[in-house]
Amino acid sequence: MKKCRICEGRNLHKFLSLGRQPHCNRFLREQDLALDEPAYPLDLYFCDDCALVQLGYVVPPEKMFRDYPYVSGTTATLPAHFQRLAQEIVARFDVPRGSLVADIGSNDGTFLRGFQQLGMRVLGFDPAVNIAALANEAGIETVPEFFDRDVSARAAAEKGKAKVITAAGVFYHVPDLPDFVEGVRALLADDGIFVVQAIYLLDMIEKTSFDNVYHEHLCYYSLKPLTVLFNRFNMEVFEVERAPIHGGSIIVYVRQGISRGRKESVEALLAEEARRGLYSLETYQEFACRVAGVREKLVSLLRDLRAQGKGIAAYGAPAKGNTMLNYCRIGPDVLRYAAEKNPLKQGLYTPGMHIPVIAEEKAREDPPDYYLVLPWNFLDEFLEKEREFRERGGRFIVPIPEPHIV
Ligand SMILES: [Zn+2]
Structure with missing residues (x-):
């Protein structure tokens, strides 16, 4: 790995190695147990330039997401969280009934169902063919494709622009962030809102929750690198909040254009990240020591x-x-x-x-x-x-x- 996925800088430092691991969602049938199981390095790097934490090795996405066993609807906590978030987004941004709401990485349609109940037109994107089929059967129209510029432009031509695009639990999967963000721009109305939910790096560091690290998660976000990413594409993070879901997440609100003014929440969180050492390599080296400590204690x-x-x-x-x-x-x-x-x-x-x-x-x-x-x-x-x-x-x-x- 040579370049940072967001800023393309080359000052990357490896601070944690979890060894070679098989793909975490590749469960095996009994008859496959004796076969060779592919394993890949699982190492984390810190970018000195934009502070993004990221994996060094990328497993080809076709190997990971086409037949996907995770279904959002299986716990009670997630549907409740998404329904609340859908209501909040619609109320806060005054989204008119009948608007198009798109969800990227829409899984079984759990998030979109909340918007549908509020009278919105909904459209999901999920490359897991098996799960997209479940969603379509349940009445949530879902495109069974990886979201990129082409797929997005096709959807925009067919359905019009979206007032709201959400990406919950998918943003860290994206191998080509520029292409993905261009895709969002192509589908998002000029006055639309892009909402990203991601596991928050500060919570991960404070809770020593290294088990969030797996091959599907290419990036581990604090707020700062996200502001760098969207600025590159003439978009702006204007608001942010923290949420307890998945052991600690951030919800980031992004819009087209720059310098229409960031809310205080953005400045406050950036200041807190700096104070907690999220922009310095030593913080991550200490984290790696605590990870080894968890292993020792758990095993004994x-x-x-x-x-x-x-x-x-x-x-x-x-x-x-x-x-x-x-x-x-x-x-x-x-x-x-x-x-x-x-x-x-x-x-x-x-x-x-x-x-x-x-x-x-x-x-x-x-x-x-x-x-x-x-x-x-x-x-x-x-x-x-x-x-x-x-x-x-x-x-x-x-x-x-x-x-x-x-
Ligand atoms: Zn960087």
Whole structure:
């Protein structure tokens, strides 16, 4: 890797290596376990010029997104979050009924459904053919393509310009940011709003949530590099807010043209980022030390429990869980299975560590003493849902920010 993905600078510093890992969403069938499993370097770099944190190695997107097992609708927290956000956007920017709202990386249409209920015309873009088909069946029109300049121009010609374009949880996937932003510009009305939601680097650093790092996430955003990116394309970040979703995210509001005035929220967050050291390499080197500490503590905690004869299983089999398991080398000798709600993953094995993924209902028939909760960002929801397990003495091991038992 030679150039920064946003500013094209060459002052990149590697500060964290999570080893070679298979693609975190490439779950395996039993008959594939004996086959060679491709693995790729998972290393993070910091750009000294624009402060973007990014992966050094890019797995070709065709290998990652065409058959995608993640469905936004599987937890209760996400639909509620997106419905609230849709209402807020429509109210705050006075979006007239009947306006076109486009969502890039629209998954099963969870976000767009909120806009549709508010009387908007909606259009999704998602390259995962299987998931786009689900959305289309459910009445959310979805283009099964990678979003780029061409796909966007075609949509604009067919549907007109969009008043609102959203990109939640996709912006860090984009291999060619300039092409993507040009695509947004082609589809966005002159007075339209582009809303980006991304996992926030400051939260990731403070919580030591290194499990957000996987091959699909090419970039890890603080606000500053986003302002640099959009300025390059004559667009402006004019407002920003933080949200608790996914363990800490930012929602960034962008519009066409520059110097129509940034809101105080933008200046305030930039100042806070500088104060918290997000623009300096040492902050990231310290983060890397804490990551190694999490591994050490988690592995010894699990080893002690196993030595006491306790049964342990994984709760959930999310992408981020595979970063954790593969980095810590936690396999089926420690975790009997991963209990998972998403039927697309059930019956398969986790990439790398090959832990069998079973249905939640099946896990209830044979519960462990301890669950290692991998989607820890939804912990509150799980504590409520697994009340019975906990009342019978079952416990959750939460790996982040420091391994602990609840
Ligand atoms: Zn840069």
